[in-house]
Amino acid sequence: MCVLASVLPIDLQVHGRKLRTEGRSRAEVEAMTRYIWKKMGAGSTVAAWTKRLIHNLDAWLDRQHGEMNFYMTQLMSGYGCFGYYLKRIGKRDTPQCQYCGEVDDAEHTLFQCQRWERYCHFMTVHNLVVEIRVDWLLMAEENWEQFSRYAGEILRIKEEESRTRDRKTYR
Ligand SMILES: [Zn+2]
Numbered sequence: 001m002c003v004l005a006s007v008l009p010i011d012l013q014v015h016g017r018k019l020r021t022e023g024r025s026r027a028e029v030e031a032m033t034r035y036i037w038k039k040m041g042a043g044s045t046v047a048a049w050t051k052r053l054i055h056n057l058d059a060w061l062d063r064q065h066g067e068m069n070f071y072m073t074q075l076m077s078g079y080g081c082f083g084y085y086l087k088r089i090g091k092r093d094t095p096q097c098q099y100c101g102e103v104d105d106a107e108h109t110l111f112q113c114q115r116w117e118r119y120c121h122f123m124t125v126h127n128l129v130v131e132i133r134v135d136w137l138l139m140a141e142e143n144w145e146q147f148s149r150y151a152g153e154i155l156r157i158k159e160e161e162s163r164t165r166d167r168k169t170y171r
Pocket residue numbers: 097098099100101102104108112113114115
């Protein structure tokens with residue numbers, strides 16, 4: 001549950017915690033979370049990106065490998081070093097990518113931004129659409145680790161370069 005919780009939208013996390021304090025077992029809360037997740041359609045409060053990415057929640061929860069790290073959580077939740085998110089929380093005045101000028105969100109960073117092209121060659125070989133990429137992650141531990149390393153590598157660079165950019169912008 002904690003692995004899932006780290007990428008769940010905040011309202012589902014809160015709901016889960018509330019159920020736990022009401023004395024529900026971990027298994028019960030997990031079963032309910034699965035149920036709610038599936039019932040939530042387009043326009044719900046579930047972050048559309050996370051839902052699109054983890055399109056098969058059962059496979060995600062039942063996976064045999066795959067520890068989430070800090071950077072993977074950022075990429076999968078969309079809450080992190082992304083222009084769109086930084087603008088939303090008031091840390092930037094534009095949602096634009098610092099490298100290419102497109103709207104910068106997790107999907108842009110992961111799959112579209114040319115800045116990271118040479119880092120993500122392994123992702124493009126196996127995957128045509130976002131939904132398939134998570135299946136690929138779940139297929140083998142090695143794939144997961146590759147992705148985990150990739151996430152850490154690009155987001156560390158991005159954070160560092162964002163700090164430099166923001167220092168220049170606001171000086
Ligand atoms: Zn970009």
